[in-house]
Every structure is written in structure tokens, then in C-alpha cells.
Amino acid sequence: MVKVLVRVGDEFAKAGVENMLGGGEQLRLIPDGHSATPDVIVVVVDGVVDRGTFALLRHYQRDNGPATRVVLVADRFRAEDLLVAIECGVAALLSRSELREGTLAAAVLAVSRGAALMPYRLQGILLDQIAQLRQQVLAPAGLTLFGFETRERDVLRLISEGYQTDEIAEKLTYSEGTVKNVLYGLMNRLRLNTRSQAVAYAMRAGVI
Template identity: 30%
Template structure:
């Protein structure tokens, strides 16, 4: 499979450099370039790209906001977010937004190519150099879930309803709702499926298939 790549960056030299890099490998073809978010939406649609690299800071849009718009039009589009500097908070945002990969512009060429290839074959699975260390730092910042929150999360994974969870834990349903609200806040999500996905990605929960 040849990866159809679009590079979105307002710096022409970076796009030129990426073009030279992918020209040396047989499985990636740069089919389009864009210097702005507005241009990117058109180019990605016209070229039928399956992977896009996006500068985290564009003049007319936040890179993650652009990624969301592109994904709305092409749900299986692989998205690699590029950043000028290593930034844990930006990595967390990319992870939470469901992007495919995060890598700095100073990363070694093999790392950039690996991120693009990952995005092509697993667009909804996130990867980044140093991801495990970054997630450990995140847990240190936000604090691990309490024992009871972890129990609620595990029962949610098992598909139990809130009233059933309340019965299982011998607490009121209102108390369970409070735990769930805290979980959503800590994981920065809005519903059960997002919470379970975020918990698995952050190593807070074993997936149902692996349990």
C-alpha cells in the first residue's frame, strides 16, 4: 500500500524537507501540500490523502482543531501532529483528541516516517516517542484514581448500569454518579465509551478483551 500524504505547515522549507525525506522511501508519496488550515481542507479532499501531517501552530487555526475538521470529513484519515518543541500538554491533547501520532520536528527521520506509517495502518491508535514516560508524568500531575473510582471504572468496563454498580458497591446511585462525574473530569471525557478508551490508553484500565 502506498501512503498518500499531505503536509500542512506554513513553513515552505519544512514541507520541502518532508518532500525530500519521503522521496527516499517507496511506500510514501507526498500528494499535496498546504500552508494554511483553509487550504488544507481543500487539498486533503482533492488528493484523497490517507495521512496528513499538521503543524501544531498554524496562522489560521490550531492544529488539533484542524485535525478534528479533517476527521469529520474523513473519519479514517491518519493524522500526525508536528510540534516545534516537545510539549507534554500538546501530546495529551493529541491523545485525547484521538489523533494518530505526535512527533517533534526535531525528531530523527526514522521516527517521523514511523509515525506516518503508523497513522496509515492504525489511524485511531495513538503513538508518540516517549509516550509511556509522558503518561507517567500525567498521572503524577493529576493523581491516580481513588480505589473507589477505579472500582467504578472497572464495573463500567464490564457493561454494568449505574443502578447495578450502586447495588454492587452498596452505595446510592447518586454516589455512583458523583464518582462517574469525577472520572470524566479527570480523564477529560464526556461519556462512558470515551472514558474507557482514555483509561486504557493511559494504562489505568485493562481492556475488556484483555481482562
């Protein structure tokens, strides 16, 4: 049973949205302020998504935790706000004009299972924005999209290839102490116990 919180400014419109969601056996609507933590929050905006919308989403994140996913329904959405929306937990973007019987419930169920939904035109824009973030912000700071420093990635790559600490230091022109400090900082941050765990973590993340 997926617990769903609905947030719509207009009570009449809210009743309509809840009616769209309330007919199935897989969804359970909970009121605002309920002790149960929602799995999905449905936020319906009249007009364009703005700063007030994101402030509301951040409020729900603080109250319910970052794992709660959001289905955001609006008349218009600005492409430049995509990364902010994702940061606020938005996993699905729907147009109010596209809402039909069953479509909203299907989106909520899909999001609760880990899916992400957004118009095709926004998917391409999002990929471009992520590429710009990597090139203009992360790379100059020596970081990757997964939060690894460039030198952490380089050290882990060489460990995965079987090199020892002294050999890694020679290849990267670091001191052995620097190599050890890089590993210690990484493993401490990610709460890993061994080099093998660090390599496995990086491989799962696609860093090496």
C-alpha cells in the first residue's frame, strides 16, 4: 500500500485530485500532518512552478525525509528549474492538461517503485544541464558527479588494476603518504572498511 499526501491550494481542485487517486486499492491517501510518513507527495500547482513551490517541497523534505518522492503537476514548468526540482525530490513532472482518469494514479505508483517521469523535451534539457554542471562546476573543483574527487578516482582505478601503494604513488607522482591520506579520507567519508570495498563501491557507481 502506497501512502500518498496530496497538496493542492484550492480545496475544490484537491477534492478532484483525491478522487483520481482514491479509487484504487494500491493507494492510501493520508491527510497533511498525519503521523504516517508519505511514500509519495502529489503537489498540484495552478500556473507556473515558482520559488514558493520549491520552498514547499523543501519543507516536506525536512519533515518527511529525502527518500519521499514527489509528483509535481503544473500548468507550466521552466526548464531552467529542472535541477532545483530534482534536488527537492521531484521524480515526476506532469502537465495539468494531460491529467486523465488513471494517469495520475499510474504515475504515483510508478514513482513509488523508483521510476522517474518527465516530458521528452525536458529529458534532453536535463542531460545538457548535468553536462554543464560537470564541466563548469565539478570538474574545475576536481569532483565527479558521484562526489568522488578526481584523485580518489585515479587511486581507486589503479588499486583495481592491482597496483600497490608505492606503485600508485610513482604513477601519479604523489608521495605514499598522500595516497594513504586520499584512501583514508574516502573510506572514512563513505564508511568503508577495506580497499576492496572502496573499489567495489566505485565500480557500482560507474566511477571506474
